[in-house]
Amino acid sequence: MQLLDGKYVSEKVKLEIAQEAAAFLSDIGRKPHLIAILVGNDGGSETYVASKMKNCEKVGFKSSLIRYDLNVTEAELLKKIKEINEDVTVDGLIVQLPLPKHIDPEKVTETIDHRKDVDGFHPVNLGRMMRNLPCFIPATPYGIMMMLKAYEIETAGKHCVVVGRSNIVGSPMSILMARNANPGNCTVTLTHSRTVNLKEMILQADIVIAAIGKKNFITADMVKQGAVVIDVGMNRETSDQTKSGYKLFGDVDFDSVSEKASWITPVPGGVGLMTIVGLLKNTMASAKGEIY
Ligand code: GUN
Numbered sequence: 062m063q064l065l066d067g068k069y070v071s072e073k074v075k076l077e078i079a080q081e082a083a084a085f086l087s088d089i090g091r092k093p094h095l096i097a098i099l100v101g102n103d104g105g106s107e108t109y110v111a112s113k114m115k116n117c118e119k120v121g122f123k124s125s126l127i128r129y130d131l132n133v134t135e136a137e138l139l140k141k142i143k144e145i146n147e148d149v150t151v152d153g154l155i156v157q158l159p160l161p162k163h164i165d166p167e168k169v170t171e172t173i174d175h176r177k178d179v180d181g182f183h184p185v186n187l188g189r190m191m192r193n194l195p196c197f198i199p200a201t202p203y204g205i206m207m208m209l210k211a212y213e214i215e216t217a218g219k220h221c222v223v224v225g226r227s228n229i230v231g232s233p234m235s236i237l238m239a240r241n242a243n244p245g246n247c248t249v250t251l252t253h254s255r256t257v258n259l260k261e262m263i264l265q266a267d268i269v270i271a272a273i274g275k276k277n278f279i280t281a282d283m284v285k286q287g288a289v290v291i292d293v294g295m296n297r298e299t300s301d302q303t304k305s306g307y308k309l310f311g312d313v314d315f316d317s318v319s320e321k322a323s324w325i326t327p328v329p330g331g332v333g334l335m336t337i338v339g340l341l342k343n344t345m346a347s348a349k350g351e352i353y
Pocket residue numbers: 155156157158159180200201229
């Protein structure tokens with residue numbers, strides 16, 4: 062087994078982004094700017110947003126966090142988004158999900174100007190991604206593609222089984238792996254909670270992408286010898302063994318699956334770190350006016 066090391070690849074790409082950001086500052090006279098909106102104070106969302114902000118600063122971006130109480134109205138949130146859409150000094154805007162039930166995430170996503178939608182969730186960006194046109198690619202799938210590329214994992218002609226069909230990871234991932242590109246050119250099976258014979262499906266995979274949100278769901282008996290295994294799981298549990306008070310678990314039972322996999326991502330230290338890089342790459346591309 063060999064490790065797909067998110068720490069190594071993410072640090073390497075962040076150095077490249079930092080150079081681009083420095084050149085942008087000297088040419089344009091300002092830093093690339095990302096705004097994150099956080100509603101409420103869910104522990105997981107707090108951690109992820111703090112990490113996004115910290116990494117922006119690390120590569121020389123400006124980052125701003127706008128916070129709202131859980132009871133903010135949908136109208137107030139949409140008004141703020143429209144205001145930011147008009148601000149030419151802002152390159153990227155993300156609204157951290159999940160949102161409270163009284164706010165429609167689809168309305169929020171569609172209100173963000175697609176040219177600032179560095180999460181890549183807007184229908185314009187998703188549509189363009191399907192057609193292989195310039196767009197913002199959702200950060201986690203983008204990060205996974207960068208990792209496959211960095212390790213020169215052969216994907217053409219392989220059978221990729223994606224487990225989970227979320228809008229954020231599983232669905233866009235299945236499209237990217239099937240595109241006529243490198244990485245890509247896979248035969249893709251997108252599986253989900255209603256899939257019959259899930260184990261038999263996963264057993265056929267040359268590449269498994271696990272994005273179901275269930276701790277240690279994929280076990281060794283479900284994985285073909287020599288498969289490439291990408292673990293998107295971010296299952297957080299309280300722990301008295303860590304400084305933060307939390308421990309992160311993947312969707313893959315690493316100890317057993319790593320004995321069969323040819324390549325595997327660890328959790329933590331794998332896909333999570335690459336997600337942030339996807340977001341930074343999109344923000345840099347937006348600042349440079351690459352997406353219109
Ligand atoms: N919640 C979980 N993942 C994400 C993400 O990539 N972007 C946003 N905005 N919210 C999330």
